[in-house]
Ligand SMILES: C[C@@](CO)(OP(=O)(O)O)[C@H](O)COP(=O)(O)OP(=O)(O)OC[C@H]1O[C@@H](n2ccc(N)nc2=O)[C@H](O)[C@@H]1O
């Protein structure tokens with residue numbers, strides 16, 4: 001059965017340029033995918049039920065973004081009188097590899113992969129733009145995963161302009177912490193007044209993440225990891241964390257940094273790390 005890739009993203013830079021009336025924030029961010037992916041499978045059923053064969057611990061199936069995305073697409077098909085197969089039931093399998101609450105966008109990516117896959121399985125023929133509009137109602141990060149190319153994003157992260165950037169190797173580090181996106185965006189000390197710049201200015205300046213100072217303050221282990229690894233390679237937080245990434249010159253460089261990291265922390269610190277390569281084209285479409 002076909003395996004659908006559901007990649008992680010990194011925010012190579014992330015600036016918050018203001019708070020909006022709808023309580024979201026305007027961002028300027030540079031998204032790149034990495035070849036670290038969850039794997040999803042969609043098998044047809046002889047009925048009209050949508051079920052999850054692989055529940056995720058602590059996430060109720062009805063809150064799982066793959067179920068939410070399936071039901072959203074189904075509802076769209078019904079209200080727009082699109083032709084669905086007579087028996088459109090689906091069983092979804094998730095082979096979860098991406099850490100949850102790590103700023104890698106795994107939940108949003110799973111939602112995006114589900115919309116793209118079921119659009120094909122049910123032969124609904126929705127365009128990428130239609131799927132992106134639907135996906136945005138599930139989360140600000142869903143459109144980039146449907147778009148499928150590295151992009152400079154503005155608005156809440158959904159106004160996208162394709163960019164080609166070097167496809168570097170990364171060491172991605174996951175401390176034993178899950179950070180809720182809302183908790184960071186709500187924090188009174190979050191820097192949310194960075195001046196808006198154009199993409200050329202942003203690409204020619206050093207890359208930063210406005211969430212990083214407050215996350216480092218709230219989580220000393222993250223501060224410690226960034227301080228340590230910054231002596232070896234450019235190191236930053238992705239999204240609202242908790243994952244940290246180091247930009248490496250090569251796979252060998254990334255492996256060397258991983259050894260260095262493992263020597264600095266104890267197994268009881270429960271830090272995991274991944275070697276991953278940046279990709280301008282999403283593994284979903286490769
Ligand atoms: C910050 C980013 C950067 O890529 O990534 P993560 O760290 O979550 O991966 C994203 O913008 C997250 O996108 P996503 O995780 O889909 O967020 P949503 O579910 O839409 O929003 C969760 C909550 O975060 C806040 N939020 C999110 C996005 C945004 N531009 N402004 C906000 O203020 C809002 O309070 C919202 O209710």
Ligand SMILES: Nc1ncnc2c1ncn2[C@@H]1O[C@H](COP(=O)(O)OP(=O)(O)O)[C@@H](O)[C@H]1O
Pocket residue numbers: 056059063064065066099100101102103104105106107108109110179181239241242
């Ligand atoms: N299929 C899914 N995979 C991961 N997280 C999911 C999923 N469905 C729902 N969620 C919820 O989405 C939230 C965000 O998860 P995720 O996208 O992995 O992290 P982040 O937003 O930090 O990048 C989690 O708190 C989790 O409870």
